[in-house]
Amino acid sequence: MAVLITGAAGFIGSNLVKALIARGGHVVGFDNLGLGCISNLESVLGHPQFNFEQIDLSDIDVYREALMRAHADDPITEVWHMAANSDIPAGISDVRTDLRDTFMTTFNTLEVMRELGICVILFASSSAIYGDRGGARMVEDTGPLLPISNYGAMKLASEAAISAATESFISHAFIFRFPNVIGTPATHGVILDFVRKLKASPGNLVVLGDGTQRKSYLHVEELIDAMIFIRERADGRINVFNIGAGDNGVTVRFIAEQVVAAVSHEASITYGKGNKGWVGDVPEFAYSIEKLRALGWEPRLSSTEAVRRAVREIVEQEATI
Amino acid sequence: MAVLITGAAGFIGSNLVKALIARGGHVVGFDNLGLGCISNLESVLGHPQFNFEQIDLSDIDVYREALMRAHADDPITEVWHMAANSDIPAGISDVRTDLRDTFMTTFNTLEVMRELGICVILFASSSAIYGDRGGARMVEDTGPLLPISNYGAMKLASEAAISAATESFISHAFIFRFPNVIGTPATHGVILDFVRKLKASPGNLVVLGDGTQRKSYLHVEELIDAMIFIRERADGRINVFNIGAGDNGVTVRFIAEQVVAAVSHEASITYGKGNKGWVGDVPEFAYSIEKLRALGWEPRLSSTEAVRRAVREIVEQEATI
DSSP, X not given: OEEEEETTTSHHHHHHHHHHHHTTOOEEEEEOXXXXXXXXXXXXXXXXXXXXXXXXXXXXXXXXHHHHHHHHHSOEEEEEEOOOOOOHHHHXXXXXXXXXXXXXXXXXXXXXXXXXXXXXXXXXXEGGGGBOOTTOEEOTTBOOOBOSSHHHHXXXXXXXXXXXXXXXXXXXXXXXXXXXXXXXXXXXXXXXXXXXXXXXXXXXXEESSOSOOEEOEEEHHHHHHHHHHHHHHOOSSEEEEEOSOOSOOEEHHHHHHHHHHHHOTTOEEEEOSSSOSSTTOOSBOEEOOHHHXXXXXXXXXXXHHHHHHHHHHHHHHHHTO | OEEEEETTTSHHHHHHHHHHHHTTOOEEEEEOSSSSOGGGGTTTTTOTTEEEEEOOTTSHHHHHHHHHXXXXXXXXXXXXXXXXXXXXXXXXXXXXXXXXXXXXXXXXXXXXXXXXXXXXXXXXXXXXXXXXXXXXXEOTTBOOOOOSSHHHHHHHHHHHHHHHHTTTTOSEEEEEEEOEEEOSSOOSSHHHHHHHHHHHSTTEEEESSOSOOEEOEEEHHHHHHXXXXXXXXXXXXXXXXXXSOOSOOEEHHHHHXXXXXXXXXXXXXXXXXXSOSSTTOOSBOEEOOHHHHHHTOOOSSOHHHHHHHHHHHHHHHHHTO
């Protein structure tokens, strides 16, 4: 018996692979190695509990064939669908990116699961499905859902497809709405951007927007912990949970200052105008994790602590490249 | 200056074409003639204010080319996107139907609009996006949105894509959440089903489910009237409106009895078990039209009156075939 993790070589996928292997699980990992990187899986490649295959999940024939092969070797009991385009600005410049890598990978995952009789899905959704709600605290049944990025739109489209499938062949669906997740191996995101910019020009850090954007950040270790916790405890047919630090978050200014202190402490910081970094960026975001707390899970790190730790880890990651 | 209506040969599309032409508008109609029928447009084919083309909107190259041609003749200022798979059970047996005809037609509509600089979209969404909420009254910002049919899922996915586009090139979006709409030219739906079944076997009408399903029904004339009203009055960037009769609806039993009285008044009625007709069917449905009322629109017909009128019209339609 094994589980499939899609997007296994990505930031969150690779952490999840390692966590499930450490807990004794057998894991099959698929990834197109577009944004994910095989080196993220270095420590587990060749592990007896792990099999990896490079697969383009947006091609259903390739996907079906690979899954049938894996399933024949060791029956797959559930799919942790983490694969997606995680580069939000890329989805702005070409909407087909999110269509293909976020929505169609979900659609195809459901199709191959139906064909093979696999009926448990765990899905990496996003706070982006809520759209821009002006900093109001969001609970899981908040509406309307009017995402402002294609990324958020295709995550919501994926939730909708999973919801409909739960009416037919899916027996249990877990929809995790992620906040901004930080840590290593960092492949994208504000901390990595800042670290790289500052290494390229150590005297000054240029920040998009005025730095007042406030978001909640969760460390990837906590995210993995929360997902596994929900998997074990929630027993609905469709289980939708916000996962987050449960606080009001930190500003971009705070992150910029932390990175400057760690990388080039004499650098100046230049801010732009407005409180949006790019089209589709949500300036202020805080949402409720009361439902998750009621289930019994509590974050250990605040957004501030998570950012401090992730800055250290990402600086170290970039030093060893 | 003209408007594009997609799904122009369908039940709602063909009524909309005629209404907009009657109001002096120039209309371009596209339809793949899959579920729609060219005879629905008989009275306006050749009309100087109307151009029709048979187009598969799920093929973006074909769509782009046809729209560019129409746009060059007479600039298109807005798109009424009514095209969709309207056969909900068909989407259960093959999920690719709703993907292709409901979601991809929306995705492609947005793409070609962006390319041609057309920035007003009006979209036929559905009460099905709300999922099964046990008869609770739904307002436009009700959440969570957990549709139980692929039809509802692909309508919600379409709303999400439109919402994201409203953050970039779409200046005004109108999202109409339709109830069950009845009238002629009927292409599908419970009344037509009952009329045809009863004509085939006049002694007995077999009803799926126990007949207690209760839904609100709106006559198509009222729906068209409400859409045009919202188009003229609502001025948000993204305008989401439930459209409906605003009452608690009528039962399937009532509809069956009306059809029996009109078609074969001595026939008996046999009911099935349970209050769901098929997987993905929502047994009880009532939602609030308070937002639409606040804008100044009021339905003239109750669900009961709409059903009575539609039964007469559909019986007449079927008699002339």
